[in-house]
Amino acid sequence: MTESTDAVTALGAVLQRVPEADTAVAPPLAALLELTHRCPLQCPYCSNPLELERVAQELTTDSWLDVIDQLSDLGILQVHLSGGEPTVRRDLPDIIRKTTERGIYNNLITSGVAIDRVRFFALVDAGLDHVQLSFQDAEPASAAHISHVSGVQEKKLAFAGWVQEAGLPLTVNAVMHRQNIDHIDAMIELAIELRAARLEVAHVQYYGWALANRNALMPSRAQLEATTAAVSQAREKYRGRLVIDYVVPDYYAQQPKACMGGWARQFINITPSGKVLPCHAAETITDLDFARVTEQSLHDIWYHSAAFQRFRGTSWMPEPCHSCDQREIDWGGCRCQALAIAGSASATDPACAKSLRHQVMLSIAARASDAPLESFRYRRF
Amino acid sequence: MISATSCPRLSPGVKLQFDRTREQWILQAPERVFVLDDVSHEILSRCTGETSLQTLIEQLGSAFEADVAEIAADVESLLTSLIEKRVVIA
Numbered sequence: 086m087t088e089s090t091d092a093v094t095a096l097g098a099v100l101q102r103v104p105e106a107d108t109a110v111a112p113p114l115a116a117l118l119e120l121t122h123r124c125p126l127q128c129p130y131c132s133n134p135l136e137l138e139r140v141a142q143e144l145t146t147d148s149w150l151d152v153i154d155q156l157s158d159l160g161i162l163q164v165h166l167s168g169g170e171p172t173v174r175r176d177l178p179d180i181i182r183k184t185t186e187r188g189i190y191n192n193l194i195t196s197g198v199a200i201d202r203v204r205f206f207a208l209v210d211a212g213l214d215h216v217q218l219s220f221q222d223a224e225p226a227s228a229a230h231i232s233h234v235s236g237v238q239e240k241k242l243a244f245a246g247w248v249q250e251a252g253l254p255l256t257v258n259a260v261m262h263r264q265n266i267d268h269i270d271a272m273i274e275l276a277i278e279l280r281a282a283r284l285e286v287a288h289v290q291y292y293g294w295a296l297a298n299r300n301a302l303m304p305s306r307a308q309l310e311a312t313t314a315a316v317s318q319a320r321e322k323y324r325g326r327l328v329i330d331y332v333v334p335d336y337y338a339q340q341p342k343a344c345m346g347g348w349a350r351q352f353i354n355i356t357p358s359g360k361v362l363p364c365h366a367a368e369t370i371t372d373l374d375f376a377r378v379t380e381q382s383l384h385d386i387w388y389h390s391a392a393f394q395r396f397r398g399t400s401w402m403p404e405p406c407h408s409c410d411q412r413e414i415d416w417g418g419c420r421c422q423a424l425a426i427a428g429s430a431s432a433t434d435p436a437c438a439k440s441l442r443h444q445v446m447l448s449i450a451a452r453a454s455d456a457p458l459e460s461f462r463y464r465r466f
Numbered sequence: 467m468i469s470a471t472s473c474p475r476l477s478p479g480v481k482l483q484f485d486r487t488r489e490q491w492i493l494q495a496p497e498r499v500f501v502l503d504d505v506s507h508e509i510l511s512r513c514t515g516e517t518s519l520q521t522l523i524e525q526l527g528s529a530f531e532a533d534v535a536e537i538a539a540d541v542e543s544l545l546t547s548l549i550e551k552r553v554v555i556a
Binding site: 112114159160162163165188190192214215217252253254256282283324325326328 | 477478479480481483485487488492494496497499549550551552
């Protein structure tokens with residue numbers, strides 16, 4: 086009995102007992118299903134690629150149901166239903182029902198603006214487990230400016246009310262950047278008002294759309310430090326009431342984040358047309374071939390595809406990574422960031438203080454946050 | 467702190483489940499999975515909202531023929547940590 090508190094471990098610990106990925110590949114834990122790239126919002130930091138997939142390319146209902154069967158057979162425990170805006174898919178109840186039948190925990194990642202009360206409760210009846218609702222800002226006018234949709238806040242607040250009414254757990258997702266970061270306290274209070282159990286304070290990470298809008302989005306170091314302090318105060322103040330997840334943006338980090346828990350170690354990402362990726366931004370690495378679910382089984386893709394093997398484990402690492410004592414903690418960080426800043430997807434992540442490009446990254450951040458505020462290049466087709 | 471008469475239960479959206487692929491008990495929670503060992507599974511499977519903390523400790527004491535004071539300390543520390551993470555409600 087003495088070790089009972091240590092016995093409960095979070096997500097990442099599941100795989101710590103597994104040998105290094107070069108010798109044995111563990112089954113994946115979670116999948117992000119981008120059901121569509123359609124979205125009524127036009128946030129300038131959207132995580133979808135610049136090249137958006139069209140509705141005609143989207144997988145059919147039957148394909149998604151088959152994907153969920155395959156994910157379950159592979160050992161997936163959780164699916165995140167995302168997009169674009171997943172609620173624009175009329176077959177969402179069928180998809181949710183399938184995850185429930187297969188004992189997979191489902192999480193709806195939504196803007197909350199594309200669904201009415203009746204359709205939301207159909208999702209609840211189908212077995213919805215959890216909702217992650219995004220907010221562009223705590224101030225309605227600013228939220229409308231960032232999402233490029235007027236009246237956006239009112240719809241989100243109504244949606245949050247339905248989540249409460251259904252008795253479902255709610256996570257508030259707050260994406261922070263130069264133009265809303267000074268409202269961090271109001272964001273935290275909004276999560277409390279909405280009785281969210283979790284708040285994700287997610288700084289914009291600069292790939293795709295966000296990279297195209299870097300000067301309009303990059304916070305200063307002072308802004309970042311104020312936010313970090315606000316989060317740590319709120320964690321203390323709301324201990325036991327609100328759990329806050331917080332990730333420092335790469336540009337100001339000293340150590341790289343364990344992006345996706347390591348390349349092809351825990352996560353599978355599937356795009357609207359069925360392309361299978363190790364992370365949602367992986368297509369920025371253009372010399373990798375990603376198979377589609379309509380061409381190859383998920384089992385084959387996970388265990389045998391060249392793209393998934395490419396940065397799996399530690400044997401691909403350059404120095405100083407390969408002999409670094411953090412190599413099985415950060416798994417070499419983010420390959421997309423290495424490509425974007427250091428010019429090669431195999432390079433040391435420039436977020437790491439040991440990277441020769443680290444100072445370059447810091448000076449880009451300083452220049453971007455000092456630059457005159459540019460207008461957004463909104464995400465659209 | 468949890469009182470002896472409160473009846474701990476899993477929070478809404480948290481599920482106790484057996485993971486057949488990895489042959490282990492887990493708690494499924496929003497965007498998190500907790501892996502349970504035998505002891506934490508024994509504790510959490512009794513967190514149904516119908517068994518008081520005191521009864522739960524007594525049950526574990528007789529099931530494992532263990533010292534109740536020691537069990538009480540372990541159970542309370544596990545549940546306190548999970549309450550803080552909003553996975554258990556007391």
